[in-house]
Amino acid sequence: MHNNKESTAAEVPRAVRSLPWLIIVRLARSFRYDGLEIRVFEEADEAREVFLKASDALGLIADRDPADYRRIRRHVSRILFMSVSGGLYVPRLRTCVISIDYAKRSTALDVAMMIVHEATHARLWSLGCRYTRSAQDWEERTCVKAEIAFASKISDSAQSIARTQNLLSEPWWTDDAKYLRSADELGRLGCPPWLTRLLLGRRPTKGRPQVCDTSTSLAPRLLAACQR
Numbered sequence: 524m525h526n527n528k529e530s531t532a533a534e535v536p537r538a539v540r541s542l543p544w545l546i547i548v549r550l551a552r553s554f555r556y557d558g559l560e561i562r563v564f565e566e567a568d569e570a571r572e573v574f575l576k577a578s579d580a581l582g583l584i585a586d587r588d589p590a591d592y593r594r595i596r597r598h599v600s601r602i603l604f605m606s607v608s609g610g611l612y613v614p615r616l617r618t619c620v621i622s623i624d625y626a627k628r629s630t631a632l633d634v635a636m637m638i639v640h641e642a643t644h645a646r647l648w649s650l651g652c653r654y655t656r657s658a659q660d661w662e663e664r665t666c667v668k669a670e671i672a673f674a675s676k677i678s679d680s681a682q683s684i685a686r687t688q689n690l691l692s693e694p695w696w697t698d699d700a701k702y703l704r705s706a707d708e709l710g711r712l713g714c715p716p717w718l719t720r721l722l723l724g725r726r727p728t729k730g731r732p733q734v735c736d737t738s739t740s741l742a743p744r745l746l747a748a749c750q751r
């Protein structure tokens with residue numbers, strides 16, 4: 524997945540758009556793996572558990588696909604684990620964001636695949652590819668292919684590969700899919716419907732761009748941060 528920088532979000536100064544993410548990064552617990560910054564937005568014991576899972580995942584990538592590992596080190600400054608659906612890449616902070624719940628319940632291989640996916644977004648960004656509406660279908664499929672190429676080098680990965688391939692049957696990157704995901708997250712955080720409407724605006728309809736993608740992607744994160 525990826526944060527979309529089209530529509531009116533482009534009218535907001537970059538520093539302002541980065542500020543909420545910077546606050547979340549600074550509030551999260553900090554770890555290091557081979558010099559790479561790992562941040563976990565969670566209480567101490569559980570944060571340690573997630574960090575160990577991330578270490579296993581990165582170790583797996585370094586061991587089975589050194590070229591992929593070098594690309595991650597080159598293009599990614601940090602990996603942040605927090606309450607999100609799936610994952611996304613924040614280019615201005617060179618940060619891969621991964622669902623903390625997913626990391627807890629998944630194997631090191633599945634977490635490694637998600638890191639490879641988000642790091643592929645980072646590499647494409649550094650090559651000049653921009654995540655526009657017209658490019659996002661191609662870019663997401665490219666990132667999924669990178670995940671599968673990595674997993675193919677590991678035995679017993681057939682189930683993870685099949686699950687990843689199945690994801691493409693329901694594109695998660697459309698405006699409507701993103702809106703529904705954020706509304707669901709807000710609902711689970713206890714946000715009343717009126718506040719969800721205020722934070723996210725109206726549900727996107729075909730042909731009408733979403734009002735502000737930044738608010739869609741950040742609203743659940745900010746609410747979760749305020750509840751801590």
Ligand SMILES: [Zn+2]
Nearest residue numbers: 524525663666
């Ligand atoms: Zn993606």
